[in-house]
Amino acid sequence: MTGGVIYRAISWLGCFAVLVGIGAGCSGSKVTTRASAELPRYTIKTIAVVPFNSIATPQVQDQGESYLSAPPSVRRSDISVSVPSNTEPLRRQTVTVPPYAAEKITQLFWAKLQKKEGLRVLAGGEAARTVASEATTPESVGAAAAQRLKADAALIGQVRVYQERVGSRLGASPPATVGFGVKVVAADGQVLWVGNYYERQRPITEDFMGALHRWGAFVAADELAQYGVDELLKEFPFGTEGAR
Numbered sequence: 001m002t003g004g005v006i007y008r009a010i011s012w013l014g015c016f017a018v019l020v021g022i023g024a025g026c027s028g029s030k031v032t033t034r035a036s037a038e039l040p041r042y043t044i045k046t047i048a049v050v051p052f053n054s055i056a057t058p059q060v061q062d063q064g065e066s067y068l069s070a071p072p073s074v075r076r077s078d079i080s081v082s083v084p085s086n087t088e089p090l091r092r093q094t095v096t097v098p099p100y101a102a103e104k105i106t107q108l109f110w111a112k113l114q115k116k117e118g119l120r121v122l123a124g125g126e127a128a129r130t131v132a133s134e135a136t137t138p139e140s141v142g143a144a145a146a147q148r149l150k151a152d153a154a155l156i157g158q159v160r161v162y163q164e165r166v167g168s169r170l171g172a173s174p175p176a177t178v179g180f181g182v183k184v185v186a187a188d189g190q191v192l193w194v195g196n197y198y199e200r201q202r203p204i205t206e207d208f209m210g211a212l213h214r215w216g217a218f219v220a221a222d223e224l225a226q227y228g229v230d231e232l233l234k235e236f237p238f239g240t241e242g243a244r
Helices: 002-027 072-076 101-113 125-131 138-149 208-213 221-234
Strands: 031-035 046-049 059-062 093-095 120-123 153-163 177-186 191-200
Touching: 031 221, 046 101, 046 138, 101 120, 101 153, 101 221, 125 138, 138 153, 138 177, 153 191, 153 221, 177 221, 191 221
Parallel strands: 046 120, 046 153
Antiparallel strands: 031 191, 059 093, 153 177, 177 191
């Protein structure tokens, strides 16, 4: 009898491992980061958080698949997001990033970065507005804001996708979709680090680990955003984890 119980336990664990492998293979990369080769030359102890902006291009939604694609300009950007390549032909219904999304993501980063030890975090909103007319790119705005605040670097970012789920935690069509990119720009203009997050929540058959992490529920866009910020900051090369 004991042997039968052990056998069933081993069989269950084997099935679980297979499911984990399938889930991992289907879920794709939700978070990607890249550090500059120049990063070791810099010491970053003070960082200004510049308010994020939102992509202005309307995004085309596929009604049949309920899949929200990133616009072509996103795929060409070096603040890019990982998007599935096997999208269905798109129909002509568009949605835009809601106006509150950029502030929401900015606040999430601000709150999390405050907990980093060895890193002083400054509000860069006013400085960014002051230099905006003189700068031509988001990177130059970040660098100029860092200079004005006497910070070592600035965190800048853009919200690419922010679609709320339609439905409940038990079922949603479409599910929530969130995507954003961030950069750390040194005061001299050098891009030191780039991070990207993109996720359209998928059912358990396509993303086993993601569903397991969320107890099988379809979460709201705010919850995906929180997850994305947390996961990106695990790879953040500045400061150390402080008290939670």
